[in-house]
Amino acid sequence: MAGKSVTSVDVARHAGVSQSAVSRYFTPGASLSAKMAEKIRKAAEELDYRPNVLARSLITGKSRIIGLVVYYLENQFYPEVIEKLSAALQESGYHVLLFMSSRTVGDVKPVMQQILDYRVDGIIMVSVSMSSVLAQRCADLSIPVMLFNRDQPDLDLMAVTTDNLRGGSLAAQALLASRPKRIAHLAGYEGASTQIERERGFLEELKAGGQELHSRAVGNFHYAEAVEATHELFDRPDPPDALFVTDDHMAFAAMDVIRSEFRLRIPEDVSVVGFDDVPQAAWPSFNLTTVRQHVNLMVSKAVSELITAIEEPETPLPIKLRIPPTLVRRGTTRD
């Protein structure tokens, strides 16, 4: 922002018109004669002028910035989501201010403060949750908040999620088909709504099929912890012969350990089902049966609902959308 940038006043002078006219030229709805418009177009082009959106936002009260909060990018699901969210918002004339919430940086609270400092028009939180205090803060400022792939039913926030209950149930069906004896579950972070719902759906379907859970361990959505957890599950006389992992990312860890450490074959000795259907799940090395989240649909819904909430504040909130998942059968399960 260092350069002595050219302003609407410069353009006005150069074109021999008022500053208001220049402003109107760059304001879609405004009233301006063709002759004026041409003069300004020419002057603006010669001077390489473009309106300063920060100054504009000061007066319009709209920054056209969306704060995007992400926890981590280790799991390939998130890069995909970010890429698509960002592209969709760009197409709608919004821009993304990116914040990494945890791990490298500290808590969510200071991050949220920084976001609000930029007077964002809206916030998208990808797999990150938020205290009720912060939620109230945003509500007071009438800044819409969209939770992506996580829900906090007690809070009046918008949310787009997969129907995780149904997803857990699909995962169970995929495993039950091979009539397993010992069914295990490798869980993510237990405070996450996604974990809770997927596991519940999974357990309910097992029960309906007359089966119950044999063993369980927690991987907290991280590869390294999932490796540990898999050791826990399999390092015993009666290891599982079917495994539901709460996301693909941990499922890859589990498969790696099962094959290279315990020398078991997938799916002959152990069936595995993941969740998400990230691109790598389709790679021959994994060829993972998984529950697909429909990212494109989730993204387009999240963006369109958020923009509606921003541009038509009267619309009643909160909106909670649940997208149905699909089971993708690949090579880690048998029929």
Added chain:
Amino acid sequence: MAGKSVTSVDVARHAGVSQSAVSRYFTPGASLSAKMAEKIRKAAEELDYRPNVLARSLITGKSRIIGLVVYYLENQFYPEVIEKLSAALQESGYHVLLFMSSRTVGDVKPVMQQILDYRVDGIIMVSVSMSSVLAQRCADLSIPVMLFNRDQPDLDLMAVTTDNLRGGSLAAQALLASRPKRIAHLAGYEGASTQIERERGFLEELKAGGQELHSRAVGNFHYAEAVEATHELFDRPDPPDALFVTDDHMAFAAMDVIRSEFRLRIPEDVSVVGFDDVPQAAWPSFNLTTVRQHVNLMVSKAVSELITAIEEPETPLPIKLRIPPTLVRRGTTRD
């Protein structure tokens, strides 16, 4: 940005001081008595006030926003880079406005225009190149541009790269150790400086070892295209027994095809070397010998040099940094 947010004037009134005093309270170097500071602190807290950074940027001429341009996130190298860049910038009090350049969106030019509209203090382009016209435009506005993992030697832009020439040479050494008969190369996008330099370093080292290239195909840095390219390379009577792939992401594609389509063993039938050392390279499924880019170092250098250029504009430009790579021997090569 919808809410009637509280301003410094409100705080001033509530604390019984001037608006200037409030501003000074939030300006680190400013002169303010302890008594004043306490009154303002209290008032600001009661009203939940925080300065509007957009208004501030209007007058200071500094937005503390860095435009980050990324081509795609399919390759896990980029999420890692983004996560770390974003965290490092956040720690230095800067924030990231994220732009996806191609594929989903169109050209770089309109994207650059949008970035400039936000009066960013600096720009980081991750594996994206830029026309000389755009570079000149940024120079005119005295906005520093940092190229990350790509260089355009003809342009006066800052750049942080790995010493790709050396990296290519290391890759060759790793392959030559097993005395291969037919050495192949799977290339990325041929316009990329990384591709050009890595290949050159590789070929020079082959020559020094008295060997030459047997075959070559292009995967353009995409998994799907790398699959095709690998078919080209191996679908012949004399397939390669050693393969250097320009990045890990394509190397995974190649390994998948080599193993699941051509039923060859790695490294017994074919040695493979990649480049980047993304997290997945260490996973047992791949266990890939690769040339490590030192991302942490590259990121911290890129950020510190960029910030120096922003905050001390007198510093002579451009700065080009080349970080030496390291060979990581794993299971896809033999000694």
Added chain:
DNA sequence: CCAAGCATTGAATACGTTTTCAATTTTGTT
């Protein structure tokens, strides 16, 4: 050809802050 109405234009104001400037208070020195 005239008047009413509408479209077009520019001057002036507002947005929320930082910063200069001059006025005032406090501090330090002898």
Added chain:
DNA sequence: AACAAAATTGAAAACGTATTCAATGCTTGG
């Protein structure tokens, strides 16, 4: 105690834009 120097304070201007308002120009229908 007296004075110079330093620190503190508030009023006002500035940043670059959108928008209100009043004034002007143009169109149109009779």
